Amino acid sequence: MESSQNQFSEWLNKQIHSSNSGAFALSPELRATSLSVLDAGVFPNRKNEEWRYTPLREILSQSPVLADKTQINPALIAAFKEAVPNALHLVFVDGEFSNEFSGSISALDKTGLTIEHISTLHGESRKRAEDTIRQSSLSDDNIFQHISLGLSRSGLFIEIQKNHEVDRIVHILHLSTKSESRNFSNPVHVVRVSENSHMQLLEQYASIDAGKALSVPAVYIEVADGAGLDHFKIGLESNQSDHVSNTVVQVASSGVYKSHQYLLGSRLTRANLEVIFSGAGAQASLRGIYLGNADQHLDIRTFMDHAFPHCSSDQHFRGIMNDQSRGVFNGMVLVRRDAQKTDALQSNKNLLLSREARVDTKPQLEIYADDVKCAHGATVGELDKDALFYLQSRGIEKAEAKLMLTRAFAAEITQEIEIETLRSYVQDRISNLLDGVHASNV
Numbered sequence: 455m456e457s458s459q460n461q462f463s464e465w466l467n468k469q470i471h472s473s474n475s476g477a478f479a480l481s482p483e484l485r486a487t488s489l490s491v492l493d494a495g496v497f498p499n500r501k502n503e504e505w506r507y508t509p510l511r512e513i514l515s516q517s518p519v520l521a522d523k524t525q526i527n528p529a530l531i532a533a534f535k536e537a538v539p540n541a542l543h544l545v546f547v548d549g550e551f552s553n554e555f556s557g558s559i560s561a562l563d564k565t566g567l568t569i570e571h572i573s574t575l576h577g578e579s580r581k582r583a584e585d586t587i588r589q590s591s592l593s594d595d596n597i598f599q600h601i602s603l604g605l606s607r608s609g610l611f612i613e614i615q616k617n618h619e620v621d622r623i624v625h626i627l628h629l630s631t632k633s634e635s636r637n638f639s640n641p642v643h644v645v646r647v648s649e650n651s652h653m654q655l656l657e658q659y660a661s662i663d664a665g666k667a668l669s670v671p672a673v674y675i676e677v678a679d680g681a682g683l684d685h686f687k688i689g690l691e692s693n694q695s696d697h698v699s700n701t702v703v704q705v706a707s708s709g710v711y712k713s714h715q716y717l718l719g720s721r722l723t724r725a726n727l728e729v730i731f732s733g734a735g736a737q738a739s740l741r742g743i744y745l746g747n748a749d750q751h752l753d754i755r756t757f758m759d760h761a762f763p764h765c766s767s768d769q770h771f772r773g774i775m776n777d778q779s780r781g782v783f784n785g786m787v788l789v790r791r792d793a794q795k796t797d798a799l800q801s802n803k804n805l806l807l808s809r810e811a812r813v814d815t816k817p818q819l820e821i822y823a824d825d826v827k828c829a830h831g832a833t834v835g836e837l838d839k840d841a842l843f844y845l846q847s848r849g850i851e852k853a854e855a856k857l858m859l860t861r862a863f864a865a866e867i868t869q870e871i872e873i874e875t876l877r878s879y880v881q882d883r884i885s886n887l888l889d890g891v892h893a894s895n896v
Contacts, residue, residue, distance in 0.1 A: 460514040460515060461514070461515055461516055461517045462513060462514045462515070462516060462517065462518070463495045463497070463514070464517065465517040465518060466492055466495070466601065466605070467492075467493075467495070469605050470489055470492055470493060470604070470605070477573075477607050478573075478604075478605065478606065478607060479571075479572045479573040479606045479607055479608060479609055479642060480572065480584065480587075480603060480606065480642065481580065481584060484584050484587065484588070484603065485603060485604050487600075488599075488600035488601075488603040488604030488605075489600075489604045491597060491600040491604070492597065492600055492601065492604050492605070496597060497510060497514060497597055498510070498596055498597070504594045504596075504755065504784065505596070507753065507780075507782045507784070507814045508722075508724050508751070508753050508782070509722070509751060512696065512721070512722065513668060513696050513698070513722070516636055516668075517636070518635070518636040518637065518638035518668045519633075519635040519636060519637060519638060520549070520637075520638060521548035521549070521550075521630075521631065521633060521635075521637040521638075521639075523547075523550070524547065524548065524631040524632075524633075526547060526555075526629070526631065526662060528555070530662050531545060531555050531627070531629065534627055534629070534658060534660050534690075535625070535627070536875070536879060537625070537656065537658065537688065537875065537876050537879040537880075538623045538625050538656055538873065538875055538876055538879075539875060540622065540623070541622055541623035541624065541625035541656065542557045542559075542562075542569075542622045542623070542624050542625065543555070543556060543557050543625045543627060544556045544557065544559070544569070544610065544624065544625065544626050544627065545627045545629065546608065546626070546627065546628045546629065546639070546641060547629050547631065548629070548630055548631055548637045548639060548667075549607065549608055549628075549637070549638065549639025549640070549641060550607075550608060551571065551608055551610075565618070565620065565621075566614055566615040566617075566618030566620065566651070567612070567613070567614050567615075567618070567620050567624075567653070568611075568612075568613050568615075569610055569611070569612050569613075569624075570610070570611045571608070571609070571610065571611075572606075572608070572609040572610060572611050572642060572643075572644065573607065573608065573609070575611055579611065579613075582611075582613070582646065583611040583644045583646075586644050586646055586674050586675075586676045586704075587603070587642075587644060587674045589676075589704065590674045590702035590704060590730075591702075591730075592700060592702055592726075592728055593728060593757050593759070593786075593788075594726060594728075594755070594757070596700070596726070598670050598698045598699075598700060598724075599672055599700045601640055601670050602640045602641070602642050602670055602671060602672035602700065603642065603672065605640055606640050606641060606642040606672075607640075608639075608641045608642075609641040609642035609643050609644070610626065610641075610643050610644075611643075611644045611646075612624060612643070612644070612645045612646070612655070613645075613646045613648070614646070614647050614648055614651045614652075614653055614681075615648055615651065616648045616649045616650060616651060617648075617649070617650045617651060618648075618651045618652075619651065619652050619653075620651070620652065620653035620654070623654045623655070623656055623873065623876075624653065624654070624655050624656070625656045625658065626643065626655070626656070626657050626658070627658045627660070628641070628657070628658065628659045628660070628669065628671070629660055629661070629662055630660075630661050630662065630665040630666075630667035630669070630691065630692075630695060631661075631662050631663065631665050632662060632663035632664065632665040633665055633666055633667075634666075635666065636666045636667065636668055637665060637666065637667045637668070638667070638668050638670075639667070639668075639669050639670070639671075640669070640670040640671065640672075641671050641672075642671070642672045642673075642674070643657075643671070643672075643673045643674070644673075644674045644675075645673070645674070645675045645676070645683070646675075646676045646678070647675075647676065647677050647678060647681040647682070647683050647709075648678050648681060649678045649679045649680055649681060650679070650680040650681060651678075651681050651682075652681065652682040652683070652684075653682075653683060653684075654683075654684040654685075654686075654873070655683060655684070655685050655686065656686040656687075656688070656876065657671075657673070657685075657686070657687045657688070658687075658688045658690070659671075659687075659688070659689050659690065659691050659697060659719075660688075660690040660691060660719070661690070661691045661692035661694075661695055661719070664692040664693070664694060665692055665694070665695065666692070666694040666695060667691065667692075667694075667695040667696070668695070668696050668697075668698075669691070669695070669696070669697045669698070669699070670697075670698050670699070671699045671700075672699070672700045672701070673699070673700075673701040673702075674701075674702050675701070675702065675703040675704065675711075676703075676704050676706075677703065677704065677705045677706060677709040677710070677711050677736075678706050678709065679706045679707045679708060679709060679733065680707070680708045680709065681706070681709050681710075682709065682710040682711070682712075683703075683710075683711050683712070684712045684714075684872075685703075685711065685712065685713045685714070686713075686714045686715075686716075686871070686873075686876065687713075687714070687715045687716070687725070688716045688718070688880065688883075689715075689716065689717045689718055689719050689720055689723055689725075690718055690719040690883065691719040691720040691723075692719065692720070693719070693720065693721050693748060693750065694721060695719070695720045695721060696720060696721055696722045696723075697720045697722070697723045697724070697725075698722075698723075698724045698726075699724070699725050699726065700726045700728075701725075701726065701727045701728070702728050702730070703727070703728065703729045703730065703738075704730050704732050705729060705730070705731050705732065705733075705736040705737070705738060706732050706733040706736065707732075707733030707734050707735055707736060707762075708733070708734075708735040708736065709733070709736050709737070710736075710737045710738075710739075711729060711736075711737070711738045711739070712738075712739045712741075713727065713729075713738070713739070713740045713741065713742075714741045714742065714867075714870070714871060715727070715740075715741070715742035715743075715744075715754065715771075716742065716743050716868075716880050716883075716884075717742070717743070717744040717745070717752045717754070718743075718744075718745050718883055718884065718887060720750065720752075721749075721750060721751070722750070722751045722752075722753070723744075723750075723751070723752050723753060724753045724755070725753065725754050725755070726755045726757075727740065727754070727755070727756050727757075728756070728757040728758075728759070729756075729757070729758050729759065729767070730759040730761070731759060731760055731761055731762050731765045731793075732761070732762070733762055734762045734763050734764050734765065735762075735764045735765065736762065736765045737765065737766050737767070738758065738765075738766075738767045738768070739767075739768045739769075740756060740758075740767070740768070740769040740770070740771070741769075741770055741771070741867050741870055742754060742770075742771040742772070742867070743771070743772050743773070743774070743864055743867050743868070743884065744771070744772075744773045744774075744781050744783075745773075745774045745775075745864070745884060745887055745888075746773070746774070746775045746776065746777075746779025746780065746781055746811070747776050747777055747779055747887065748777050748778065748779060749777065749778045749779060750779045750780070751779070751780045751782075752773070752779070752780075752781050752782070753781070753782040753784075754771060754782065754783050754784070754785075755782075755784045755785070756769060756771075756784075756785040756786070757785075757786045757788070758785075758786065758787045758788065758798065758800075759788050759790075760787065760788060760789045760790060760793040760796045760798060760823075761790045761792070761793055762792065762793055763792065763793055763794045763795050763796070764794075764795045764796075765793065765796055765797075766796070766797040766798065767787065767797075767798045767799070767800075768798075768799045769785060769787075769799065769800045769801065769802075770799075770801045770802075770867065771783050771785075771801070771802045771803075771867075772802070772803050772804065772805070772863065772864065772866070772867050773802070773803075773804040773805065773813055773815075774804075774805045774807065774860060774863065774864060774888075775804065775805070775806055775807065775808075775811035775812065775813055776807040776808050776811055777808055777810060777811060778808075778810045778811065779811050779812075780811070780812045780813070780814070781804060781811075781812070781813045781814075782813070782814045782815075783802040783804075783813075783814075783815045783816065783817070783832070784814075784815075784816045784818075785800050785802065785816070785817045785818060785830075786818045786820065787800055787818065787819050787820070787828065787830070788820045789819070789820065789821040789822060789823050789826055789828065790822055790823065791822045791823055792823070793822075793823045793826070794823050794824075794825045794826070795825055795826070796823060796826040796827070796828065797826070797827045797828075798819070798826070798827070798828045798829075799828075799829055799830070800817045800819070800829070800830035800831070801817075801830070801831055801832070802815045802817055802831075802832040802833075803832070803833045803863075804832075804833065804834045804835070805835065805836070805837065805860065805863055806834065806835065806836055807836075807837075807860070813834050815832040815834060816832075817830040817831065817832050818830070837856060837859050837860070838859065841859055842855050842856065842859065845858065845859070857888060857889070860888050861884070861885060861888060864881075864884050864888075865881065868880050868881050868884065
């Protein structure tokens, strides 16, 4: 890394030394380390191995703004809620929580679920939330995590009591509105799933009227002994928006964490997901699709830390890139010395729909135990010519045949979504994007 003098750094410096420090969500003690990192102003660049494929020039060359309150047509928000219509919807508009568009969180504790605003936490609740953050150690301790921790003004603390099955999906919807300036948001969410409990969580990031935005969220998750979390993330931001996120998940003994990521929008998305096994017998399943058009850059980094025996992880990501878009998959599986009987799989398959599209894929295994079952692989290629010829020989037009094969390529991932409405929602949006891609290639 090297020090970067740029407009974004200058803007951050003003926020660090803001006289309105009481507006920040986390405690001064927790923020202190992050503020020191921000004060140094050191951003990753192409010389940093974990960031060598991620272009940050556009982000660093602009000064964002903290958006003013904006009036929104409720029908526009309702369209994004269709993914999980019966969920508990928690809506943020330009980084600020909206009571108007969100469900009530005041009486949830009767169901075993509590949701509080991080900025209003006190006593034991604040201690539990901030302890979860402190215990979450990123292998890539990048400055964007500290932008979230040091300067966040919003976020949620979601906690499930022991031995509870939460029957409603929790849907956190982040919306950016239309603006001539670049709206900025950096929420911090903390999720604690207690022993033998289970819940489903959907994070969704989207734009209204092609708004300009920079989103820098951070999510810290703790899955306790025997607990389970199904975690979904959908990116539908405009092509004038950038998104850099950090998610850290701790999974204790016999815990199960399932992740689905669908990156379908933004100019640049960098999604960093790290899973740390903190007990024996833990499991993690990661699935994802990144679909790029025009000059989009969609970048997924995963880090799977096997530190205990009898743990298993299974990763499967697929990229579909068109025009001059670029996809990146950078996945690391670390198997430590005591993590015997580890079972780890990692797969990344990519489909290029134009000669100008590009994918950089880097699946990695680092193994220090000797009794393990580990495998990884990656492919980058075009549509299968034999399959394309077969469909055409059955009277299907070439453009429709290409579309069918591309949809099938994506469906091998999306069909694993167990929530029917969410599966249909994701598949429809992928299908709509592919319709446009193949129409432009006819």
